[in-house]
Amino acid sequence: MRDFHKPGRSAVYATNGMCATSHPLATKVAVQMLEAGGNAVDAAIAGAVLLGICEPQMTGIGGDCFVLFTPPGEDRVLALNGSGRAPAGINADALRAKGPVIAPYSADAVSVPGAVDAFCRLSKDWGKLGLKAVLAPAIHYAQTGVPVAERVASDWGKADSNLSGTARDLFLLDGKPPRPGQVFAAPRQAEALRRIALHGRTGFYEGEVAEDMVAALRAQGGTHTLEDFAATACDYTDPITGGYGGLELCEHPPNGQGATAILLLNILKHFDIAAMDPWGAARAHVEAEATKLAYDTRNRFMADPGYMTRLDHMTAPETAAKLAALIDPKRAMPAGLPGAEAVHKDTIYITVVDKNRMAVSLIYSVFHAFGSGIASDKYGILFHNRGAGFTLEQGHPNEVAGGKRPMHTIIPAILKKDGKVMMPFGVMGGQYQATGHARFVSNITDFGLSPQAAIDAPRSFAEGNVLNVENGYSDAVKTELGARGHNVQTPDTAIGGSQAILIHPDGVLEGGSDPRKDGCALGY
Numbered sequence: 395m396r397d398f399h400k401p402g403r404s405a406v407y408a409t410n411g412m413c414a415t416s417h418p419l420a421t422k423v424a425v426q427m428l429e430a431g432g433n434a435v436d437a438a439i440a441g442a443v444l445l446g447i448c449e450p451q452m453t454g455i456g457g458d459c460f461v462l463f464t465p466p467g468e469d470r471v472l473a474l475n476g477s478g479r480a481p482a483g484i485n486a487d488a489l490r491a492k493g494p495v496i497a498p499y500s501a502d503a504v505s506v507p508g509a510v511d512a513f514c515r516l517s518k519d520w521g522k523l524g525l526k527a528v529l530a531p532a533i534h535y536a537q538t539g540v541p542v543a544e545r546v547a548s549d550w551g552k553a554d555s556n557l558s559g560t561a562r563d564l565f566l567l568d569g570k571p572p573r574p575g576q577v578f579a580a581p582r583q584a585e586a587l588r589r590i591a592l593h594g595r596t597g598f599y600e601g602e603v604a605e606d607m608v609a610a611l612r613a614q615g616g617t618h619t620l621e622d623f624a625a626t627a628c629d630y631t632d633p634i635t636g637g638y639g640g641l642e643l644c645e646h647p648p649n650g651q652g653a654t655a656i657l658l659l660n661i662l663k664h665f666d667i668a669a670m671d672p673w674g675a676a677r678a679h680v681e682a683e684a685t686k687l688a689y690d691t692r693n694r695f696m697a698d699p700g701y702m703t704r705l706d707h708m709t710a711p712e713t714a715a716k717l718a719a720l721i722d723p724k725r726a727m728p729a730g731l732p733g734a735e736a737v738h739k740d741t742i743y744i745t746v747v748d749k750n751r752m753a754v755s756l757i758y759s760v761f762h763a764f765g766s767g768i769a770s771d772k773y774g775i776l777f778h779n780r781g782a783g784f785t786l787e788q789g790h791p792n793e794v795a796g797g798k799r800p801m802h803t804i805i806p807a808i809l810k811k812d813g814k815v816m817m818p819f820g821v822m823g824g825q826y827q828a829t830g831h832a833r834f835v836s837n838i839t840d841f842g843l844s845p846q847a848a849i850d851a852p853r854s855f856a857e858g859n860v861l862n863v864e865n866g867y868s869d870a871v872k873t874e875l876g877a878r879g880h881n882v883q884t885p886d887t888a889i890g891g892s893q894a895i896l897i898h899p900d901g902v903l904e905g906g907s908d909p910r911k912d913g914c915a916l917g918y
Contacts, residue, residue: 459508495785668839
């Protein structure tokens with residue numbers, strides 16, 4: 395139990411249903427969906443789409459999503475890949491002629507948005523209320539506006555330079571990022587959402603909305619066609635799993651980086667993490683070194699599942715054992731491992747558990763802050779830039795090609811214990827997410843923390859040639875990490891965010907929500 399003398403956040407308890415998101419309005423709307431007779435899928439879609447209005451720098455209907463969920467009353471975990479594909483006409487040789495990497499704020503970086511197709515499929519296959527009801531709150535708030543929250547305003551002000559053209563007109567207020575409390579509205583997106591509510595996926599991927607999106611991308615040099623949009627289709631698949639501390643971790647399979655979290659935990663098994671000071675230098679050092687090695691492995695092998703051949707190698711215990719043997723507990727590896735380059739990130743995560751114990755773990759993103767910075771003219775659809783996750787290295791499994799999905803950083807998760815679903819959770823923060831998953835699970839298992847305490851706990855992250863260390867660590871720990879060879883820096887803002895809902899054996903739900911964001915957990 396937390397020290398009530400100190401600032402902090404209590405866990406939220408409920409018996410019927412619960413939602414946790416990074417914005418209170420989205421959490422409230424999701425719980426209202428449950429109270430109105432909807433299930434966890436209805437609530438998750440309603441909250442997620444609204445987050446595209448509450449946190450447009452993080453997500454929106456021009457983005458991608460991944461989902462893990464359980465059918466009502468079951469412990470079976472299903473996965474849905476809602477990530478889009480590169481346009482058929484994209485050409486790696488042509489992109490290599492432009493530079494060594496895909497320009498992130500260009501139409502070349504825009505793969506076809508996949509989230510809307512996934513939401514429509516989930517609603518049809520698993521929802522109860524239908525799209526009209528589920529999208530009604532987002533339509534209302536897109537039309538009338540939402541007061542900008544404090545963390546959102548901070549992020550907005552750091553990323554407005556990413557916006558270009560029409561997007562600057564739509565996502566700035568009088569040419570400036572909004573201040574906390576200023577009202578942001580997106581009436582053009584409200585009209586697009588009305589079409590989706592009426593016509594399903596065809597309202598977005600065909601007709602006037604699709605024509606508007608294709609015109610905007612082609613005006614920026616993109617190869618996108620109406621056929622690319624019409625062909626978009628999400629895929630059901632099976633989760634991949636790993637174990638740590640008596641728990642089973644269910645992750646979304648590639649093209650997301652869930653296997654990286656499993657590899658990281660497999661590496662950490664070779665160290666007595668539980669015997670370390672949880673906020674000391676030894677744990678932060680081992681985690682940083684494991685991160686470098688796991689992310690290097692990720693960047694060598696992770697790709698569209700149709701092209702990736704080394705998934706079993708990534709999750710094999712033998713791979714983790716060999717990598718763990720490379721870690722010097724007293725000295726940092728030199729900077730510059732290929733897997734440790736900086737990757738921008740902007741993401742939302744939402745989790746819902748309903749009265750029938752259907753659990754949804756959903757992550758939804760535009761990648762960089764405001765994605766590509768490109769928006770369509772008529773309907774104001776802001777495009778993600780997930781195509782920047784491709785490589786231009788010839789012969790690499792993640793080399794860009796038409797119809798291919800890029801490697802993604804976003805990953806939802808579900809923990810099981812003794813075969814029973816225990817906790818859907820997610821960690822926002824782009825590249826940090828795999829490390830965040832491993833740290834969250836370790837916080838729970840090695841140190842016995844509650845979900846809220848595990849979320850609150852300080853974070854560090856090895857990124858590029860820097861070890862970013864939050865202010866929650868003491869100066870003495872930072873000094874010791876520097877003595878071990880780390881280039882210790884304090885990040886501009888807190889590292890990532892997180893949400894979780896623990897399902898107790900007696901049926902009580904316990905929610906945690908990250909104070910690094912504006913959101914909360916609510917139940918009824």
